[in-house]
Amino acid sequence: xxxxxxxxxxxxxxxxxxxxxxxxxxxxxxxxxxxxxxxxxxxxxxxxxxxxxxxxxxxxxxxxxxxxxxxxxxxxxxxxxxxxxxxxxxxxxxxxxxxxxxxxxxxxxxxxxxxxx
Amino acid sequence: xxxxxxxxxxxxxxxxxxxxxxxxxxxxxxxxxxxxxxxxxxxxxxxxxxxxxxxxxxxxxxxxxxxxxxxxxxxxxxxxxxxxxxxxxxxxxxxxxxxxxxxxxxxxxxxxxxx
Numbered sequence: 001x002x003x004x005x006x007x008x009x010x011x012x013x014x015x016x017x018x019x020x021x022x023x024x025x026x027x028x029x030x031x032x033x034x035x036x037x038x039x040x041x042x043x044x045x046x047x048x049x050x051x052x053x054x055x056x057x058x059x060x061x062x063x064x065x066x067x068x069x070x071x072x073x074x075x076x077x078x079x080x081x082x083x084x085x086x087x088x089x090x091x092x093x094x095x096x097x098x099x100x101x102x103x104x105x106x107x108x109x110x111x112x113x114x115x116x117x
Numbered sequence: 118x119x120x121x122x123x124x125x126x127x128x129x130x131x132x133x134x135x136x137x138x139x140x141x142x143x144x145x146x147x148x149x150x151x152x153x154x155x156x157x158x159x160x161x162x163x164x165x166x167x168x169x170x171x172x173x174x175x176x177x178x179x180x181x182x183x184x185x186x187x188x189x190x191x192x193x194x195x196x197x198x199x200x201x202x203x204x205x206x207x208x209x210x211x212x213x214x215x216x217x218x219x220x221x222x223x224x225x226x227x228x229x230x231x232x
Binding site: 004037042043044045046047050091093102103104105106107108109110 | 120148150157158159160161162165172173175176206210220222223224225226228
């Protein structure tokens with residue numbers, strides 16, 4: 001089974017609208033971290049937001065928020081007031097913490113977001 | 118420099134050639150990672166260093182892949198006898214702590230094309 005599933009290969013959104021990018025995950029670990037990264041055409045992965053499995057509140061970073069629904073194993077990224085510069089690939093990722101020393105991230109296949117002026 | 122630097126930016130190799138990809142992490146960063154990103158896919162973990170110690174190499178696809186970080190700063194990913202399936206973008210990332218926590222800083226990657 002895929003550990004990280006992103007079901008939206010591509011999305012088109014009007015500028016200034018809010019957008020939700022879907023991510024579901026699969027793990028039997030009790031302790032884990034969920035991440036969202038943005039990859040513009042330059043190729044560099046840019047960290048957006050992090051949610052720990054024990055965090056009770058949804059993470060927020062400026063225009064980004066993570067809608068964390070633990071029972072559903074869902075970690076959707078919400079971008080408010082989208083801008084043209086938000087056009088990029090977006091990756092959801094997970095780090096499973098039960099094995100001490102495990103630092104690797106498992107990434108989904110990504111969603112290509114295009115903001116329309 | 119301010120960010121993670123990778124060189125070369127592009128590399129074309131003939132099948133069977135050896136290649137070496139370099140990563141300069143942010144100064145002082147303890148943790149360093151290599152990921153492989155095939156076209157249209159998310160990055161896949163290759164290996165992880167904490168200072169000069171290679172703590173996890175479970176993602177290296179074959180014994181043709183070798184990574185080192187001898188002085189705990191610059192790292193080199195070496196691929197011997199390259200094959201067409203090695204064509205991908207190789208991303209390096211670093212983190213200031215020994216426990217990665219929340220954030221990795223990525224370079225722009227090296228795009229390897231094996232002909």
